[in-house]
Amino acid sequence: xxxxxxxxxxxxxxxxxxxxxxxxxxxxxxxxxxxxxxxxxxxxxxxxxxxxxxxxxxxxxxxxxxxxxxxxxxxxxxxxxxxxxxxxxxxxxxxxxxxxxxxxxxxxxxxxxxxxxxxxxxxxxxxxxxxxxxxxxxxxx
Amino acid sequence: xxxxxxxxxxxxxxxxxxxxxxxxxxxxxxxxxxxxxxxxxxxxxxxxxxxxxxxxxxxxxxxxxxxxxxxxxxxxxxxxxxxxxxxxxxx
Numbered sequence: 001x002x003x004x005x006x007x008x009x010x011x012x013x014x015x016x017x018x019x020x021x022x023x024x025x026x027x028x029x030x031x032x033x034x035x036x037x038x039x040x041x042x043x044x045x046x047x048x049x050x051x052x053x054x055x056x057x058x059x060x061x062x063x064x065x066x067x068x069x070x071x072x073x074x075x076x077x078x079x080x081x082x083x084x085x086x087x088x089x090x091x092x093x094x095x096x097x098x099x100x101x102x103x104x105x106x107x108x109x110x111x112x113x114x115x116x117x118x119x120x121x122x123x124x125x126x127x128x129x130x131x132x133x134x135x136x137x138x139x140x141x
Numbered sequence: 142x143x144x145x146x147x148x149x150x151x152x153x154x155x156x157x158x159x160x161x162x163x164x165x166x167x168x169x170x171x172x173x174x175x176x177x178x179x180x181x182x183x184x185x186x187x188x189x190x191x192x193x194x195x196x197x198x199x200x201x202x203x204x205x206x207x208x209x210x211x212x213x214x215x216x217x218x219x220x221x222x223x224x225x226x227x228x229x230x231x232x
Contacts, residue, residue, distance in 0.1 A: 084194075085194055085197055118209055118210040121207050122200075122206060122207070
């Protein structure tokens, strides 16, 4: 599996009263990673709309392994799995930059809809080929 | 496979087993699935992700493509509807 990496810094407004990064912010960090990966394959949300599709997240999970603190430099690693069905399944790992301690591991599932919100069961055309390029990039060693 | 598709009664039973196996429905048997009951929501209670999995299984088994929700609504209306849809598309 091939991952792409993006860096962020944990901001003051992202930590809770106990000095730990608030759990909900990991979703925002996943989003940073997702955009960085989608950008490479011309699959950003606006580009998807141009092709006539939207791709809402219908499932998210996250295992928290270690807390992050304000000012920590973090690395977000992002990849996608080879899909068995017409869905985009992203994998995420968030780690500390300095000693590569794993902070959290997560996954999101997106389905493909038309703007009128009809579900696509089998992508075709330009959308299918862009998704295929994205998957090929991520699944190779 | 042609023989299976041509006999609607056998096909219906086969599709019920396929749905149970594909979606790993643990508490449901072939007898629980009615021929005319809706597969989604108020019927068998399947959801849109279940539809995505069934579409892949149907394409593998019957080489029949259900490309989107519009076609899916017709195909997944009931076991009877699905069997007829597969028969029509296999012709």
